[in-house]
Amino acid sequence: MEILGYIGYGLLVIGGIFLFLGALGIYRMPDLYNRLQAGTKATTIGAMSAILGVGFIEPAWMVKTIIIVIFIAIANPLSSHALARAAYKAGLKPIMKKKIDAYEKVQDIEVKEEVKL
Amino acid sequence: METVFIIVLSLMALGLLLGFLRFVKGPTAADRAVALDTMSVIATAALVLLGLMFKRYIYIDVALIYAVLGFIGVIVIARFIEKAL
Numbered sequence: 001m002e003i004l005g006y007i008g009y010g011l012l013v014i015g016g017i018f019l020f021l022g023a024l025g026i027y028r029m030p031d032l033y034n035r036l037q038a039g040t041k042a043t044t045i046g047a048m049s050a051i052l053g054v055g056f057i058e059p060a061w062m063v064k065t066i067i068i069v070i071f072i073a074i075a076n077p078l079s080s081h082a083l084a085r086a087a088y089k090a091g092l093k094p095i096m097k098k099k100i101d102a103y104e105k106v107q108d109i110e111v112k113e114e115v116k117l
Numbered sequence: 118m119e120t121v122f123i124i125v126l127s128l129m130a131l132g133l134l135l136g137f138l139r140f141v142k143g144p145t146a147a148d149r150a151v152a153l154d155t156m157s158v159i160a161t162a163a164l165v166l167l168g169l170m171f172k173r174y175i176y177i178d179v180a181l182i183y184a185v186l187g188f189i190g191v192i193v194i195a196r197f198i199e200k201a202l
Contacts, residue, residue: 009118012122012125013121013124013125015162016125016128016129017128019129019132019158019159020128020129020131022132023132023155023159024135026135026139026155027139032148032151035139035148035151036151039136039151043155043159044158046159046162047158047162050125050162050165051162054168054169058169061169061174061177064181068161068165068177068180068181068184071181071184072161075185075188076158076188079154079188079192079195082195082196083147083150083151083191085195086196087198090147090198092147
């Protein structure tokens with residue numbers, strides 16, 4: 001009981017720190033894609049860790065917290081992927097020092113295949 | 118152990134404040150959608166933690182519904198941006 005409580009408090013503090021760092025990345029990063037990277041990955045691990053910590057502190061709530069954690073693990077990468085795809089197709093170009101844009105070539109290939117068909 | 122709750126909740130509140138500043142400032146609509154996504158996830162974790170602090174089991178259900186609605190909203194906004202920005 002005691003050990004589970006201490007694990008829960010540790011997970012809670014780790015989750016809080018990751019959530020704050022994700023929001024700091026949202027505010028400080030220069031570009032939409034950098035903001036998406038910082039704000040989605042750090043927030044995913046932070047929210048999962050904090051909610052699991054609550055489940056460890058109060059073991060009667062474990063089932064519903066695990067349901068929320070599984071939902072966040074599925075839904076958060078999906079929404080970040082949809083946002084990045086939408087921003088790229090709407091014409092926002094990423095800031096890059098080395099000009100490597102693999103998705104542009106993929107789109108060219110798709111367009112050529114459509115023309116052939 | 119109240120101090121741990123207060124520290125974590127203040128970190129989450131600072132995160133919500135930074136997300137809201139980006140939501141106000143953001144140059145394009147996609148930036149605002151990213152900030153909204155981050156804020157909804159932070160608010161989900163904060164609701165679960167508040168439910169533990171106040172000993173209210175119903176807050177877990179509220180957090181689950183809030184996570185589902187935030188996800189659906191972000192997907193809809195992304196679809197809308199993809200067509201016309």
